[in-house]
Amino acid sequence: MSFDAEKIIEYSNKNPKPASTTFAYGTAGFRTVGDTLGSTVFRCGLLAALRSQSKNGQVIGVMITASHNHERDNGVKLVDPMGEMLQQSWEAYCTDVANAQTSEELVETLSHIAQEERIDLTIKPRVAYARDTRPSGPMLQAALEDGLAALDVEASNFGIVTTPQLHYFVRCLNTQGTAASYGEPTEAGYNAKYGQAFLRLVSGRETPSKLFIDAANGVGAPQVLKLAQAINSPYFDIEVRNSDTQTLGKLNIGCGADHVKSNQRPPAGVSLVPGSRYCSFDGDADRLVYYYGDEHGAFHLLDGDKISTLVATYLRDLVATAGIEDLQVGVVQTAYANGNSTSYIKDTLKLPTVFAKTGVKHLHHEAEKMNIGVYFEANGHGTVLFNPSAVAKLRAVVPETPAQADAVERLWALRDLINESVGDAMSDMLLVETILICKGWTLAQWNEAYTDLPSRLLKVVVNDRTIFKTTNAEQTLTAPHGLQDIVDSLVAKFPRGRSFVRPSGTEDAVRVYAEAATRRDCDQLAYAVAGAVFDKAGGRGERPAEFL
Numbered sequence: 001m002s003f004d005a006e007k008i009i010e011y012s013n014k015n016p017k018p019a020s021t022t023f024a025y026g027t028a029g030f031r032t033v034g035d036t037l038g039s040t041v042f043r044c045g046l047l048a049a050l051r052s053q054s055k056n057g058q059v060i061g062v063m064i065t066a067s068h069n070h071e072r073d074n075g076v077k078l079v080d081p082m083g084e085m086l087q088q089s090w091e092a093y094c095t096d097v098a099n100a101q102t103s104e105e106l107v108e109t110l111s112h113i114a115q116e117e118r119i120d121l122t123i124k125p126r127v128a129y130a131r132d133t134r135p136s137g138p139m140l141q142a143a144l145e146d147g148l149a150a151l152d153v154e155a156s157n158f159g160i161v162t163t164p165q166l167h168y169f170v171r172c173l174n175t176q177g178t179a180a181s182y183g184e185p186t187e188a189g190y191n192a193k194y195g196q197a198f199l200r201l202v203s204g205r206e207t208p209s210k211l212f213i214d215a216a217n218g219v220g221a222p223q224v225l226k227l228a229q230a231i232n233s234p235y236f237d238i239e240v241r242n243s244d245t246q247t248l249g250k251l252n253i254g255c256g257a258d259h260v261k262s263n264q265r266p267p268a269g270v271s272l273v274p275g276s277r278y279c280s281f282d283g284d285a286d287r288l289v290y291y292y293g294d295e296h297g298a299f300h301l302l303d304g305d306k307i308s309t310l311v312a313t314y315l316r317d318l319v320a321t322a323g324i325e326d327l328q329v330g331v332v333q334t335a336y337a338n339g340n341s342t343s344y345i346k347d348t349l350k351l352p353t354v355f356a357k358t359g360v361k362h363l364h365h366e367a368e369k370m371n372i373g374v375y376f377e378a379n380g381h382g383t384v385l386f387n388p389s390a391v392a393k394l395r396a397v398v399p400e401t402p403a404q405a406d407a408v409e410r411l412w413a414l415r416d417l418i419n420e421s422v423g424d425a426m427s428d429m430l431l432v433e434t435i436l437i438c439k440g441w442t443l444a445q446w447n448e449a450y451t452d453l454p455s456r457l458l459k460v461v462v463n464d465r466t467i468f469k470t471t472n473a474e475q476t477l478t479a480p481h482g483l484q485d486i487v488d489s490l491v492a493k494f495p496r497g498r499s500f501v502r503p504s505g506t507e508d509a510v511r512v513y514a515e516a517a518t519r520r521d522c523d524q525l526a527y528a529v530a531g532a533v534f535d536k537a538g539g540r541g542e543r544p545a546e547f548l
């Protein structure tokens with residue numbers, strides 16, 4: 001059995017590749033100006049079909065989104081059967097398929113992959129897909145549907161949903177009717193599963209004050225309103241801000257989790273009232289940050305590091321109360337984690353912690369190695385994984401006291417509350433709300449655990465970011481030659497200084513991160529390293545005035 005080459009060519013000719021563009025499957029799939037992505041999304045449809053066949057006809061997901069990026073951008077990524085990110089070895093296939101110059105070359109590339117992976121082309125492929133609210137979404141969805149039609153895929157369209165909802169649907173579809181059934185693959189099923197777990201965990205406690213949610217004018221806005229409707233309880237009293245998904249030019253502009261984290265200030269449309277509680281999603285609702293203003297007008301951010309320490313502490317204490325031996329809670333971070341969060345996890349919580357490369361797929365893989373792995377990027381993207389041995393230990397425990405029984409029951413409920421397939425702003429928000437309600441904490445009390453070191457994240461635009469090579473979880477440059485020595489000598493000048501340089505996987509820029517004991521030192525370090533990158537590694541355009 002081979003492909004119907006004529007059919008693929010016919011559909012491919014409708015979705016021609018822009019001749020001069022090279023596409024790359026990066027940190028979060030393909031991502032660039034939406035109007036240029038038609039051929040790439042079409043081809044992702046073809047590849048999703050092959051991936052499904054290679055997985056014996058299990059459902060593969062395709063999500064069309066560019067998350068926190070500008071509205072004119074769009075992106076596409078594939079989701080593997082358990083709702084996790086596409087297996088890394090297939091990323092190269094994605095890039096090959098996206099860059100085949102002609103329709104004929106495209107067919108050759110597909111045949112080559114089918115041979116390499118020994119794919120049984122008689123298997124009926126199955127694909128589930130969805131998109132966010134971007135204006136280029138409908139055009140790209142049509143391109144995807146061409147790809148699915150070209151290979152006779154059995155396709156399910158989930159419409160306009162958050163990225164983590166699509167991951168959840170894929171996992172549900174592939175576990176339906178088995179002992180590992182993850183839930184109903186519908187929006188109502190999603191809301192019921194997470195809503196019920198939340199209510200199980202908080203009932204009987206004091207109700208919290210209203211939570212203001214900045215939805216970045218993205219898909220999280222309609223979805224979190226549906227979730228609130230399903231929960232229908234004073235335990236989840238919310239008011240959604242930045243919920244305009246209809247007006248062009250508003251998505252992620254001056255709002256959303258990325259804006260709040262990068263600029264360390266509240267989003268547009270939200271004025272902080274002391275004592276009130278706030279959080280932000282990003283454009284596709286897989287990132288979450290909390291924040292509040294104090295009575296002196298100061299802004300306080302509770303980012304992914306704060307979420308991960310809150311969650312890890314809560315889980316660690318429950319495991320201890322449940323009396324389960326050898327059930328280790330661990331934390332996975334990236335080098336962007338604030339240095340004081342890492343020290344807090346190691347020295348105060350006494351929990352193991354490791355660094356992974358940037359991008360949740362890397363953190364996810366590290367977390368899978370732990371019994372209970374808590375992983376978050378500093379920007380608020382993350383979740384918790386219970387590996388099979390943790391589940392077995394939980395199942396085996398025979399509680400001897402009511403307190404022990406309660407802790408075990410809460411651990412089970414937490415597992416239901418957490419979207420294990422991927423970081424999920426809505427499920428993470430319910431998790432944070434649960435912990436705060438159970439502890440009776442305000443955001444200020446949560447924030448007391450440790451104080452962030454001053455940090456700064458900068459972008460340097462260079463002629464060619466592919467010349468930057470890193471090692472040591474991306475904290476050390478191996479190329480361009482000599483640049484790391486300069487970074488090291490700058491870092492050595494500042495107490496508690498730390499800085500590293502890596503090429504972005506989602507933007508055409510190099511990122512510089514720095515932290516130090518004081519704000520002044522931190523900024524000096526960041527701008528000095530950025531200046532060195534600009535001067536020694538082909539800075540493009542005018543040299544920014546603030547670079548030292």
Ligand SMILES: CC(=O)N[C@H]1[C@@H](OP(=O)(O)O)O[C@H](CO)[C@@H](O)[C@@H]1O
Nearest residue numbers: 027028359360377379504505506507
């Ligand atoms: C410093 C930073 O926040 N980097 C982000 C950003 O990746 P870059 O490879 O740094 O562009 O986008 C990724 C996808 O959303 C996210 O996983 C990651 O954390």
Ligand SMILES: [Mg+2]
Nearest residue numbers: 067282284286
């Ligand atoms: Mg996102």
